[in-house]
Structure formats: structure tokens, C-alpha cells
Amino acid sequence: MAKRPRPISRPPRTKSRKKSKVKWRLFSWIVTVGLFTAVVGGSLLAFAVSVTQIPTPKEVARAQTTIVMWADGEKEIGRFGEYNRTDVDLERVPPHVQAAVLAAEDRGFYNHSGFSIQGFTRALISNIFSGTRVGGSTITQQYAKLAFLTQEKSIIRKARELVLAIKLESVDSKEEILEAYLNTAYFGRGAYGIQAASRTYFGLDVSQISVSQGAALAALLQAPSAIEKIENRERWLNRWDYVISGMTQVNAISETDAKSLTFPESITYTSTNKFGGTNGYLLYSIREEMLERGYTEDDLNLRGLRVVSTFEEQAQTGMVDAVTEEAPTSKTEGLRIGIASIRPGTGEVVALYGGPDYVTEPLNNATQAIAQAGSTFKTFALAAAFEQGIALDTVWNGDSPRTFGDYTLNNYSKKSFGQITLLQATESSVNTVYVDVASTIGKNKVFDATLRAGIPADAVGMVNDITLVLGTASPHVIDVASSYATFAARGIYAKPTMIKEIYGKNDGLLFQISPETKRAFTAQVADEVSYALQQVINVGTGVRAKAIGRPAAGKTGTTDGNKSAWFAGYTPQLATAVMMVKQDEKGNPISLAGTGGMKSVTGGSFPALMWTAYMKAAHEGLPVVQFAPPTGVLPINTAPAIPDPDETFIPVVIPTPEISITPIPTPTPTPTPSPTLTVTITETPTPSPTPTPTVTVTVTATPTPSPTTS
The missing domain is CATH 3.40.710.10 (DD-peptidase/beta-lactamase superfamily)
Incomplete structure (x- = not known):
């Protein structure tokens, strides 16, 4: 039998076969790139987490303060807020005070792994497309943010916070993270940490703080320097109501107890020794000018700013x-x-x-x-x-x-x-x-x-x-x-x-x-x-x-x-x-x-x-x-x-x-x-x-x- 001659060319392919091939190749590339990105990204993330150092609460709190320098920019005149801080063990902080802080800042603290996917995504999208700062950070992330001290609204900042948050959650227990946060957070009036805040606002050791007082302190965390001012008392009261409501939702207190609470009165605020001596007038004057230029109290106490003044040390000494x-x-x-x-x-x-x-x-x-x-x-x-x-x-x-x-x-x-x-x-x-x-x-x-x-x-x-x-x-x-x-x-x-x-x-x-x-x-x-x-x-x-x-x-x-x-x-x-x-x-x-x-x-x-x-x-x-x-x-x-x-x-x-x-x-x-x-x-x-x-x-x-x- 004679052999059938081979066709000079292949029969034309159908459109459906062409599309399937293209889709398969595209899918393959996506999978390959995705796997490569995941491996590389995961490796980089793992490396970043491994080399990231966890700062102590003392280091974080000191880094938050504003440093004022002499005109030469080399010698320091003084700082804002570095003295009013005392560490306390978590055991000394009453459970209702801990609950108030969690109700105010992170109600899912014990259930997440350091960061909220929903909150992180919402903040990321807002920062990229609108430039607007939004909430949603967990307590772990807030501690990380305090450690890095930058106000830039970028993916890099969020990534850095994420790395430290993962490191914290992988190394420290929830109790250790909460303790570090409570000893670091700024409550206004120059008070860093829950112990200093308790003494500054109520003249009490933190162990003596009542449910109502604890909720009042927790209410300050959102915007401490603004909320505590006399003219913003209504804002403080509204935030206090929010905290009390949150405490009932997580069963920290009963509805009946919540209804019986009244907003507490704080003691009169007096300045600390951070402005002592003749240089205290220089620091006070710098602080007032910064406020006039649009900086807030929180900026001065939380952002770790470095201010080079016009004051010349030789002239001032003279x-x-x-x-x-x-x-x-x-x-x-x-x-x-x-x-x-x-x-x-x-x-x-x-x-x-x-x-x-x-x-x-x-x-x-x-x-x-x-x-x-x-x-x-x-x-x-x-x-x-x-x-x-x-x-x-x-x-x-x-x-x-x-x-x-x-x-x-x-x-x-x-x-x-x-x-x-x-x-x-x-x-x-x-x-x-x-x-x-x-x-x-x-x-x-x-x-x-x-x-x-x-x-x-x-x-x-x-x-x-x-x-x-x-x-x-x-x-x-x-x-x-x-x-x-x-x-x-x-x-x-x-x-x-x-x-x-x-x-x-x-x-x-x-x-x-x-x-x-x-x-x-x-x-x-x-x-x-x-x-x-x-x-x-x-x-x-x-x-x-x-x-x-x-x-x-x-x-x-x-x-x-x-x-x-x-x-x-x-x-x-x-x-x-x-x-x-x-x-x-x-x-x-x-x-x-x-x-x-x-x-x-x-x-x-x-x-x-x-x-x-x-x-x-x-x-x-x-x-x-x-x-x-x-x-x-x-x-x-x-x-x-x-x-x-x-x-x-x-x-x-x-x-x-x-x-x-x-x-x-x-x-x-x-x-x-x-x-x-x-x-x-x-x-x-x-x-x-x-x-x-x-x-x-x-x-x-x-x-x-x-x-x-x-």
C-alpha cells in the first residue's frame, strides 16, 4: 500500500485552541511570579523579622520626647516630657484598667496575631490614595509605631510596623506586649505610662485607680493633649462613654455597674522638673512658639522631634x-x-x-x-x-x-x-x-x-x-x-x-x-x-x-x-x-x-x-x-x-x-x-x-x- 503523503502544512488551529494556550501560559506566568514573589517576599520578611531589635519601653518613651538644642545644633538644652514616667508590672495594673485600655484601643487584642488585616488594609488604602490617616492599628502596631516615630504616610512605614509587630508577637507574650504598651503610651500632661498618668490625673498609684478613673485614662489615648484640656471636657466625656460601653460589650463590667458610674474629677495639674532652672524659660518659650506654628502637644511629646533653637550658649551663660x-x-x-x-x-x-x-x-x-x-x-x-x-x-x-x-x-x-x-x-x-x-x-x-x-x-x-x-x-x-x-x-x-x-x-x-x-x-x-x-x-x-x-x-x-x-x-x-x-x-x-x-x-x-x-x-x-x-x-x-x-x-x-x-x-x-x-x-x-x-x-x-x- 502506498504511503499517504504528509500534508504540506498543519491544518489551521481553531480560535478556541489559541485562547486556551494563551490563558494557560498567562496562568503559568502568574503562578510562577506569584510563587517567586511569595518565596522572595517571605524570605525578606523572615530576614527582616529576625534582624529587627525590639526596643524596651524605656527606649521607646525616651525617643518620643522632643529634644531642644543650642543654636550650634550640637549641645542639648533639654527635653520635653522625659522625666514623668515610672515602669510598673502588669500585675499592679487592675484588671478593670487593663480592660478599659483594650476597650478603647484594641478589643480583639487577645484574638489577633499582632495586626488587623482589615484595619491594616483600610489604613494602607487611605494613606496611598487619600493621604488621610485613619485608625485601626492594634496595640501591638501602636507600640511598633512609637518605636519608629515617623509621621510619613507610606507603604514603607506600614511595612516596618508590620515587621516589628510580627517580631513582638513571635517573641513576647500578649501580657508582655500589653505591659510594654501601658508603660510607654502617652496620656497627656507630660505623663508617659499608666503609672505616671494615674499620679498626674488622680494623685493615686495605678493599683488604686477605680473603674471610672481607669476608663477616663483610657479615653485619653486617642488624642491625649487635646482631650484633657478644659475646653475639650465634653470630648473627653464622650470618649469615656465609648470606653465604658466597650467594657460592657466584652463583659468587663455589667450594664448595671456601667449605669452607676460617673465621670471622675482629675486633680489640678502642676508642672514637673523638666523646666527647672533658668533654662526652663527657654524650653517653655520654644514650646509656645512651636504651638503657635501649628504643632500640637502630641507632636511635641510623641514624635521625637529635634529642635535647633536660636539660643546661643555663650550669650545665655553671659x-x-x-x-x-x-x-x-x-x-x-x-x-x-x-x-x-x-x-x-x-x-x-x-x-x-x-x-x-x-x-x-x-x-x-x-x-x-x-x-x-x-x-x-x-x-x-x-x-x-x-x-x-x-x-x-x-x-x-x-x-x-x-x-x-x-x-x-x-x-x-x-x-x-x-x-x-x-x-x-x-x-x-x-x-x-x-x-x-x-x-x-x-x-x-x-x-x-x-x-x-x-x-x-x-x-x-x-x-x-x-x-x-x-x-x-x-x-x-x-x-x-x-x-x-x-x-x-x-x-x-x-x-x-x-x-x-x-x-x-x-x-x-x-x-x-x-x-x-x-x-x-x-x-x-x-x-x-x-x-x-x-x-x-x-x-x-x-x-x-x-x-x-x-x-x-x-x-x-x-x-x-x-x-x-x-x-x-x-x-x-x-x-x-x-x-x-x-x-x-x-x-x-x-x-x-x-x-x-x-x-x-x-x-x-x-x-x-x-x-x-x-x-x-x-x-x-x-x-x-x-x-x-x-x-x-x-x-x-x-x-x-x-x-x-x-x-x-x-x-x-x-x-x-x-x-x-x-x-x-x-x-x-x-x-x-x-x-x-x-x-x-x-x-x-x-x-x-x-x-x-x-x-x-x-x-x-x-x-x-x-x-x-x-
């Missing part, structure tokens, strides 16, 4: 030493001293003295305390006069008394200076000339110049009146330092800041300073102000500041009844303000007279001495920088005549007049005359061995019944 060495040592009961030093042009606060110890004296004398500024405000009227074309060599009537509208004023000892220049009036603080200047250019001009320099509009006593030139307002020390820094920077105002950089624990650089500046005065005006204030130090009321040994400008200020004394001044590199006030046991201002053995404490005495001692220390190693010469002003009284640095300060000396006044009451429309205005002339000492008694002149002027303001 400031504390200046107070220690130059402040009065006798009759100092109720004495408050505040100092602030700012870098012109950037607003960086390089040093701050808020008091001797933040824990015992929490009021920050540099940023919170206030006092009438006295003659330091004449500087702003001087700038306003220059803007209106009035020069230092213009001649004014320095007679006394003189009447301006509703006010009749006198100079020191009713002395009439006759015709004097504006520069001479500045050196001698001639009251009648400065009120004349304010009246001539208009009170609005003086008020506006004061604001532009840096004094806030809401400062106590900031009234648009011609008497503002005499310092009736009561600003903060840091505001006066900032306003004088404006002139040191040749007319550039820079908003004060105490933070240079902020870094996240694992997030890198989060914030970097960018000076907020604006031109407040022309360079010519600022230069003329600096020139005039240099003469105050050369031959006027601030002569003791010449011991700084380099060009400096400044102004003294003393107020009615000797209730406050100021010295504010600057070099081209630093601007610093010093304030002294005294209070009685009730916090009312009292006279500084007698403090340190002086009959009258003026701005040219202790404040000027502290200013000088600090500025010498802060400028150590810095080049001597000259002020820009003013345009069209002839040098007057520029002889150096620097006092011997070793010269002993004699409290009782021949005085040079320094003008100060009481606050001017704001007139109100009424047929009854407004309170009288009292003007007191105080004296500023200059070196001399011959004592002269203090002379005080009080002049009364009754305003018209219904004055108008503009």
Missing part, C-alpha cells in the same frame, strides 16, 4: 552671669528681672532671662511680665520727628512748666533749659521738649512709629495720646528689645523667633527659619536715631553702659513711684532690653526704692550694669562694628571716656535727671472731671562721690470733661 553678678542682693523680696537679646535683621532671640527658676517662678519675666517703659519710648518719637524733617540740631523750648492742651508738665526740679537742641533734650530727657515734639508732629505719627518699630498695638497702655512719648504703655521686655533691634538693623523690623530648624525623628528637616522682615524706617532715619542714642551713653543717663568698650546706643527708663526701671540698647550686632520691677505678696507693683541699698533705682543703675555685663560677654570674640554715620549731622559729644572696668559702683551719687510718669487714665465722656495726671521727675545716677538727695516734683492737670481722640 546673661545669667550678668544677673548673678550685677543684680541687687539686698531688699530683693518680690523683685523680678527680665532680659531679652535679639539679633538685628533676623529676629533671632540669642538669649533670654525669664527668672531664676521656671518651676518656682513660672511667669516668664522676658515674654509675659509687663511694666511701664518710661523714657525708652522717647526713641519712637525721635524717629517720627526725623521722618517729618525735624533734625537733631533744631532748637526747642525747654522751659518748665509748659501746657499742652489739657496737660501742664514740668521738667526735673522745675528747671527751665531755655532754648536747646533736640539732641540735648534727648541726652537730658527733657520732658517738655519731647511732649512738644509729639504735639508738633501729631500724636498719630508717634503712635504709628511706635507700632512700626515693634511694640504691639495690644500692649497694655498703648493709647494714641501725646503722653505715649513718656512711656505710659507697659510692653513685654522682648517687645522692647525687638523694637530697638529695628533701629540697630537700620530700619528693618524682624519678627522675633526662637527656632532655627525642626527635624523629625525619621522625617528629616521639617522646618527652617525664614526671617519675617519688613522695612519700618528708612536707613537715614534709623541712623540718626542710633547717633542720638549713642550720645545718651556717651554723656547722658546711660553713661555706665560705656564700659562695653565698643560703639553702642541706648536709653534708660524709670517710671512713676520708682515701680520699674529699664535699660534698652544695642550695637550693630545685638539689641538687648533689661527690666526690673517689684511686687508685693499679692502681685501688685511696689517701689524699687531701697533695693540694693539705693534710694532710687533708675534705668541707669542696676539695669544698665546688667546690660553692660551681658553685652560684653555676648560680644566676646566678635569684631567691633561701627554704626553707619548719620546724614548731615555733625558729631557732638563723641569722646570715648570709657569708665575703668574695675571701677566700683557707688549706689548714692550725683544724679542726672531722668523723667518718668504714671499711666495716663483714658478719659471717658462724663460731666465729672477725669483723674488727674501726675508727672514725676526721677533721677539717674552718674559717677560722682558726692551724694545729692532725690528731688520729686508733682504737677496736677485736670483734663476737660469730655475730650475727643483721633
